[in-house]
Amino acid sequence: MKQEFYTSVFFGLGLTLVAGLFQSWLHFQAGINMYTLPSFQNWFLAMSFISLITSALLLTYYHHKNYHAAFWTGLIAGLTTFVSLFYLFLPTLYPIFRKHPDVFVFIGVSINLIYAVSLLVSGSGIRPWLKRAGIVSLMLCLAHLMALGWFMYVPAYPVNAAIDSVRQWLLLAERIVPVLFILNFLGEYPNAVKDQADTASFNRFHTAKVMLVLAGMYSLFLSLYLASENYDLSHISPKQNALAQPFEKGSYISSRGDTLLYRLLKPVNYDPGKRYPLVVALPYSCWPDNTRQIDACPMAKWLSTDENKKKYPAFVFVPRCPPQTGWGGVANTPSVAGLAIEAIVALNKTYSIDYQRRYISGVSRGGYGSWHMVGMQPQLFAAAIPVCGEGNPDQAKNMVAVSIWAFHGAKDVNVPVSGSRDIITAIKKAGGSPRYTEYPNAGHGIWENVIKTPGLLDWLFAQKQLDSAKSTKI
Structure with missing residues (x-):
């Protein structure tokens, strides 16, 4: 050679x-x-x-x-x-x-x-x-x-x-x-x-x-x-630490011994004598700690700005997604959605929450979870904002009474746009009236477009469950 x-x-x-x-x-x-x-x-x-x-x-x-x-x-x-x-x-x-x-x-x-x-x-x-x-x-x-x-x-x-x-x-x-x-x-x-x-x-x-x-x-x-x-x-960066500071650490332990860590933002000047909306904000990433999920949760970051905290006083609940898990709706991935729902219900016993004004939102993995949790427990939520997620059309009949405004990019290669189109169509066929915004030239990263939607937060916090008796059961 x-x-x-x-x-x-x-x-x-x-x-x-x-x-x-x-x-x-x-x-x-x-x-x-x-x-x-x-x-x-x-x-x-x-x-x-x-x-x-x-x-x-x-x-x-x-x-x-x-x-x-x-x-x-x-x-x-x-x-x-x-x-x-x-x-x-x-x-x-x-x-x-x-x-x-x-x-x-x-x-x-x-x-x-x-x-x-x-x-x-x-x-x-x-x-x-x-x-x-x-x-x-x-x-x-x-x-x-x-x-x-x-x-x-x-x-x-x-x-x-x-x-x-x-x-x-x-x-x-x-x-x-x-x-x-x-x-x-x-x-x-x-x-x-x-x-x-x-x-x-x-x-x-x-x-x-x-x-x-x-x-x-x-x-x-x-x-x-x-x-x-x-x-x-x-390692947790200084930026991630700073974003998490306004949110108090918490944990929920189920009767089975399962633990869900979370962060909770309280309303400005919280008064236990008043009732406040609860926004469940699902992060798109999984972390071993109880800090970095805030940086992976666009809705939580949006609502924690000084302007929005004053304008929309509410509880913002950000559960941690354990590594290698999800919020439901994703094939071959274990879901902690059931545990998260138990934790949401448990908050009612500790804080003054308006049962008629509980909302949920998430992007990507959190978008999947938003659709999935509403499909599982529609009586728990008055409204949902799923972004770049995929819902199960078989659950559409359960979502008719929930106010929904979904968002997706037509060129999304991470989560196909059909994931939103199909569930929106199914809900309409079942008798619901969901809102849907699709960006024809956008891909997966559409959150900056979403927050520019005129009146989105005004619409969210205006939603109430009509059947108050049903909403107070959980």
């Missing part, structure tokens, strides 16, 4: 090792939340690009050495990795993957297991370090298959801590494999042939190295972003 090949493959394997160690560190730091970091998708694509180029160099090596079994099984394993990118980032092309994810993970691990065996039993087995790489890979594949069987009947959500811990250690152990490959090539490098006599070969491997260098520089840039995002994930 040529010297330029060895320098290229060294660089590819070195990048794979360093990037893999960084990702393992990040995984231990952030846990499953690593995958939710804004830069992680770009990082994963960059790592996949590096892996594909490095795999192509390894295949070239197998082909040159006539390690046919390793070449063909390695090629199939590489193609499987390429297809997995479509599975992860373009799921609409392969909807069947979403129905049977474990099946495809099993297929991928099984193919890599065969590839590992080929390093042992084919001609490549004469190379000691390749043989050891095959042994380690085989053990890791078997461990992955055992983990799949072990957790076969464990729901995907919420993420089980034991599953994530097993994944963390298995992925860290995988970093041994590129080390073994590097040791194999270090043993061969002294016998490498200089490239000057073969310009085509030199250019081919040099191009691969240049692409790896560029990918490595981009990965370094992304790693700095990921480290910063991980810090933000685990």
